[in-house]
Amino acid sequence: MLARLSTVYALCASLVAAADVAAPIVKLDSATVTGKASGSVQEFLGIPFAQPPVGYLRFQLPQPVPAYNGSITATAFRPACPQQALKLPILTGLPAEIANNLVNGVYSAMTPSSEDCLSINVVKPASATSTSKLPVVVWIFGGGFQVGGTSTYDGSGVVSRSIDMGQPIVFVSMNYRVTGFGFLASKEVKAAGVGNLGLQDQRQALHWVQKYIPAFGGDPARVTIWGESAGAVSASLHMIANDGNIEGLFRGAIMESGAPIPVGDIENGQIYYDAIVKDTGCSGSADTLQCLREVSFDKLKAAIDATPSIFGYQSLRLAWAPRADGKFLTDNPQRLVQNGKIAKIPYITGNCDDEGTLFSFSTLNLTTDGQFREYIKTVFLPGVTDDQANQLTDLYPADIIQGSPFGTGILNAITPQFKRIAAVQGDGVFQAPRRWLLQNTSGKQNIWVFLSKRFKGIPLLGSLHGSDLINSFFLGQEFQDYVIRFTNDLDPNEFRDYVIRFTNNLDPNGNGLFDLQWPKYTTANPKQLVFLDGLIPLTIQDDTYRKDQMNFRSADTLQCLREVSFDKLKAAIDATPSIFGYQSLRLAWAPRADGKFLTDNPQRLVQNGKIAKIPYITGNCDDEGTLFSFSTLNLTTDGQFREYIKTVFLPGVTDDQANQLTDLYPADIIQGSPFGTGILNAVTPQFKRIAAVQGDGVFQAPRRWLLQNTSGKQNIWVFLSKRFKAIPLLGSLHASDLINSFFLGQELRDYVIRFTNNLDPNGNGLFDFQWPKYTTANPKQLVFLDGLIPLTIQDDTYRKDQMDFLTQLTLAVPA
Known part of the structure; x- marks a missing residue:
């Protein structure tokens, strides 16, 4: 009760203070944009950065807004884009329906949504002017590409802290289309060139920043992108989009719990597209994509909600996610990374220790080794061979002491397979892709790596996915400080005089007496900063845990082939079908379309x-x-x-x-x-x-x-x-x-x-x-x-x- 009264008094005090502070104003084109002041920061919320993706613009690339004019009130967050309905993984039948309706009702009230959702928010120091040229951090929220919005993430705390440190920054966040509205995938989508719309929305917002951030005191030449979960995956994909051409939109990246994930061609989403087409009554249409643009929102939303959600049985085998579309993402992201088609910019990347626990409650029915192996083969990694499934089973044994939450011994084993599945999902979707990124970029750009082991005492979940956000937005200052310094002190030092004049040092480290120095990561010296509970909140450790498991998931097999002996490699090649074998002119070894030398059949x-x-x-x-x-x-x-x-x-x-x-x-x-x-x-x-x-x-x-x-x-x-x-x-x-x-x-x-x-x-x-x-x-x-x-x-x-x-x-x- 005392806490509530304190909150009321604080709110009243802030309202009185606000009355004495003039509302901040910026000019965008011919428009006057009015924000709100809050102490040392000013917020401009809900500014449209693209035309509403409704009507004929549904399932179209984001279209820039015409020149701004008139008056724009930017004092509140705009609605998020339509969200995937949440489905609790534990309950079934009528109890599940009741619980799901309750959860979705509460969530909808907390996160209002609308198709008219493409808005951007800017939080800046009150003292910043159009000539300040402050560094900019652009936040990309997560949510499994199915849910999420900007209103959850208050950037004013980050900006306030940056002012206190004497290194002020501008904070930007944007809404982008999620679930089927943002990541529709099929041959029809590919042919129309409208894949990965959620990523395209983010990209359009980055273009908006380039054009308009000077009005808020930001420097368009000093932009860092920062994301968590799907937002971190998005940040990594912007590094490889257009084969690594970042168009000058940013020059640093921070990725919490996300890296380039292995995805197939956009046509692999055909099963979900066809299901939506059927459920909306568009099956008989000559142009099913156009039909989906024209059906009612409620009918389309219901069809999308019927597809698998992130908390369903297939869990992290996402129905809605970025896929290679041949244009924005020209290939499997991990292959692009391997081929060097990634921006050579400094970045920070890291994970929580128990990334998979949150997503493993949907598989509590799996209790035996056989069921675990079958789930791996048919759901989590469809297409793996029996030998590969067996090898993965050996690498992740049923021993609950080795499972996730890691380091919790015999605790948290809600079922015999829960900790095992949590370990596989966490490593497979979050940890191994990060290691792959590091292996292929180490020595080519400056990298810092972290691991959060905080909140390990949470029952069943441990240091769960998303818990690092508490350090970034809600509790603790250490990670905020690193983020701020990383964003503020940009200085690529490759080209001496030109580069020295261009910027300052892109490095998360501070110079204070008590600042723990965060070493750069290299494969030769794979150090990471570890966030801990207890009296020692930070330490440095090697990023080598579960090496065999993650090497199996993200192994660089091509490099391995380069290193094996000639005799061993020759014997393996000789064991493949020859031209005079049974398949004869169906050649095992022949030229194939590689996308470069041979661009097609x-x-x-x-x-x-x-x-x-x-x-x-x-x-x-x-x-x-x-x-x-x-x-x-x-x-x-x-x-x-x-x-x-x-x-x-x-x-x-x-x-x-x-x-x-x-x-x-x-x-x-x-x-x-x-x-x-x-x-x-x-x-x-x-x-x-x-x-x-x-x-x-x-x-x-x-x-x-x-x-x-x-x-x-x-x-x-x-x-x-x-x-x-x-x-x-x-x-x-x-x-x-x-x-x-x-x-x-x-x-x-x-x-x-x-x-x-x-x-x-x-x-x-x-x-x-x-x-x-x-x-x-x-x-x-x-x-x-x-x-x-x-x-x-x-x-x-x-x-x-x-x-x-x-x-x-x-x-x-x-x-």
Whole structure:
């Protein structure tokens, strides 16, 4: 009661004081923005930084606000963006429904939400003016990409403390779209280029800071981004967005309980998109994304709420999260980090000791080793092999002493598997990604690492996820001090005079007599600052705990392969399928689209005109597939042939496609390869058929596709070698044309020499056989023959239907 009376008196006193203080004003464009004063700080809350994402702007990229004009009252937080309904993990049935309704009702009252939500807040020292050029910290809230808003985080305490330290900063926070409203994912979303809208909202807010923060006394050249949980993940993704191009938006980052997480392609979210489309009645729409823009908010919100939540059974296997969209995030974030596509800026990163406990109450039904292993395989890490699941099971044993909350012995084991699952989830989603980030950036930028072991005495939860926020916003000053110093003292020192004039020292450490020095992290000296309960609140320890477990989760396998012995690596490679093995021309080792050198399926690149416009010669041997078909002599029936096509040669084709290919390449040995040899060479009933398919599919059809897409755009000459047709079983086999080039015969060699000189294979001699150019209108080819007539001209139109169909298949199902 006394505490409540004190609060009332304090509130009254503040109201009286406020009456004597003029409301602060800033000018944005032509608008007058009125904030509120509170002691040594001024707050400007709820300023729109983008157009409301409603109506036709729902599921669209954030659009900048037009120039501000008129008067803007910025004295209160604006509503958060629509939130995912919370679902308690423990209760079921009617009690769960009642409890969930109660919790969501209270949460909604505490965190009002609206689709019109894209607002930004600025807290500044009262003394700051448009010429102050103070450093800026931009806060990105967390909430599993499903919930959260800015009103929870009062930045005035951080700014007040910065003033007291003599190192004033400006604090900024923004709302961004979460759950299905902000992270809708599907092939439709990818095609429309509207993925990762929550991240795009954050990015738009950072652009707003660049334009408008000087009006509040901030320096747009001295911005640090700071986030926790999903906010920390977001901060890390801004470091790798656009392949590491941060556009000058910030130059330092602080990440609490979040790092680049492994995510797949945005199309992996199709299952949730399709569920929402169905539940909103948009299934019959020709444009389902547009339909979702037009359905009522209530219907859309209900459909999104029906998807898995962060406190449901799949928990941290998030339904709504950032995914690689091919534009903003060009690849799996961890692969981008590995490939160096990350901004080389100083950063702070760290975790709480027991990150996974909060998210493990939804799996209390798991009580046995078998159930634990099955959960890992089917929910937490779907796609892992039995061996990998077993190895993870060994690394995280059922011994409750080794589980999380760590260091609590036999306590907190609410079920036999609870502490084990909490350890796996905490390490897998939070700790291991951080270690991966450190491994790949150490030595390339200045890094400081922390671990919070505070609040370890909380039953079942320990030093739970989010408990470090208490040090940042609610209790304790140490972490606030480090944040403030890190933000204020920016000084990249790489370029001597230029850099010295540019800024000051980006370092969280202070110079006070009692300031514990926080050492930089390197993989050679992996030190971290540890926050503790008790009389010794801070210490320095090595960041090497659970090394084997986290290496397994975030191991740099590529680096390991670089370091193993040649003999061991060679033996492992030799154990993979070879070209003369059963899968034959379904090559294990071949060029593939890597996003850089080969930016897409080569046939699609050709189709899109992304090919050099130069003269070329191309051709084949008549029986390209015979040499590679001896590994399938066990195939003797139509069914076996069809199964081989479906499972080995063209995995992914449908039954109808396999049947159509079977019809186009019948079992009639007269039509098989070696072509033109009648009933000869049929070593098995299917040999000549398989040889025909393999030769056309891998060699002839791709050549035809190239010709179709380049004819008329460059000079082309085509050949076919039918020589050595009499070789038993093989005929005019693959590579037999080399005999004309290097060993016997002069014709092809002469053509090559003349082409190299003149970009034309033809000579001017009386007996030089003229080789016509190829066009689709006049598809002539030079044919090399055995016998008295060694050369002739024929049309390159044989097996047209077969090769056209094979090309369609390989475009749809590339290797």
